[in-house]
Amino acid sequence: MAGTCKAAVKVDIEKTEIREFELPRIGDNDGILKVESSGVGGSDPEMYRRENTAPCIMGHENVGTVHALGDAAAKRWGLKAGDRIALHEYLPCWHCEWCRQGDFRLCMEADFFNVKDRFNTVRYGTCNAEIPPHLWGGFAEYMYLAPNAVIHKIPADMDARHATMAVPLGNGVQWAVLDGGASIGKTVLVFGPGQQGLGCALAAKAAGALKVIIVGMTRDRTRLDLSLELGADIAVDAEQEDLEKIVMAATGGRGVDVVVDTTGDPDGSIAAQAIALSAKGAWLSLNGLGAQVPVNEIKKRYLTVRAPRGHSYKAVQTALDIVASGRWPIDKLCSHDFGLDQVHEAILATAGREIEGAIHVTVSAGK
Numbered sequence: 001m002a003g004t005c006k007a008a009v010k011v012d013i014e015k016t017e018i019r020e021f022e023l024p025r026i027g028d029n030d031g032i033l034k035v036e037s038s039g040v041g042g043s044d045p046e047m048y049r050r051e052n053t054a055p056c057i058m059g060h061e062n063v064g065t066v067h068a069l070g071d072a073a074a075k076r077w078g079l080k081a082g083d084r085i086a087l088h089e090y091l092p093c094w095h096c097e098w099c100r101q102g103d104f105r106l107c108m109e110a111d112f113f114n115v116k117d118r119f120n121t122v123r124y125g126t127c128n129a130e131i132p133p134h135l136w137g138g139f140a141e142y143m144y145l146a147p148n149a150v151i152h153k154i155p156a157d158m159d160a161r162h163a164t165m166a167v168p169l170g171n172g173v174q175w176a177v178l179d180g181g182a183s184i185g186k187t188v189l190v191f192g193p194g195q196q197g198l199g200c201a202l203a204a205k206a207a208g209a210l211k212v213i214i215v216g217m218t219r220d221r222t223r224l225d226l227s228l229e230l231g232a233d234i235a236v237d238a239e240q241e242d243l244e245k246i247v248m249a250a251t252g253g254r255g256v257d258v259v260v261d262t263t264g265d266p267d268g269s270i271a272a273q274a275i276a277l278s279a280k281g282a283w284l285s286l287n288g289l290g291a292q293v294p295v296n297e298i299k300k301r302y303l304t305v306r307a308p309r310g311h312s313y314k315a316v317q318t319a320l321d322i323v324a325s326g327r328w329p330i331d332k333l334c335s336h337d338f339g340l341d342q343v344h345e346a347i348l349a350t351a352g353r354e355i356e357g358a359i360h361v362t363v364s365a366g367k
């Protein structure tokens, strides 16, 4: 494929510059994507701050149009040039037991907990841009479609920025519904009203949950208000309101059936609250358990505890189906859109720095 393209490259800690790359020469099994829009993930500000991860073309919530495709790839993916797709960030083996059930996130080749050197292992949005054919991230005009890419076809009329919600909303579907069991009659508590937390609230309500309660801080007021349009029944400002009182009043003193923590919970304090607010037999997705694992409380309440991590194929497809249904005001999640020359601002905005009010931020190369 002749020609060049521009990409925003992280060249140092919190420093990005535009560089030019040759478009890859493709074979039978791969292709090239013309990037329409790439979402800035909740983990991207941390990635942007991290040492020893440059040069890197970030952007792992990718949506675009198939620009060129090898014959075998076209057959295998059921795609042709001009089709629109959304991609996972994973580049898995496709042969292990996890890949065979669509849980690419747990594949030994794609799993961050297995990979020794993340930066030098190919994965969209986080790897070394010096690894050929270089175009591994969505903050670019074009991206390389590797033979082992995980692809979802999207409708011709789906807004590309809405489609970038496939990953954060897919996480919500995974953690609250497929893992947590949010469904008809269940009560759900979500900590953190960021893009993942809002995704959890929306997914839980779309699955029929009876009551969805979302918790944030005073600084999250806009997100908490928005959550009420995106599936939450009750939005709690934990700094101003009594969370326990509200949860117990909403559940008839029983506690909630499903908890998802999307905050990171560095000191285990969310976990302690989550356990105290759980009904017997509840399912919890937690990011910490504090210094001492509260086995007695887990036993007393007969809880199931897991930590949230990534999304399956089914979760992302369900998220895209939810977007396509038009039943939810997805546009309200898409708060900011930046051009390729403003990737730095887009990542800072996601971290709430310099630009306020971000919920889900996108970079659209053609902007």
Ligand SMILES: [Zn+2]
Residues within 6 Å of the ligand: 092, 093, 094, 095, 096, 097, 098, 099, 100, 107, 108, 109
């Ligand atoms: Zn695998």
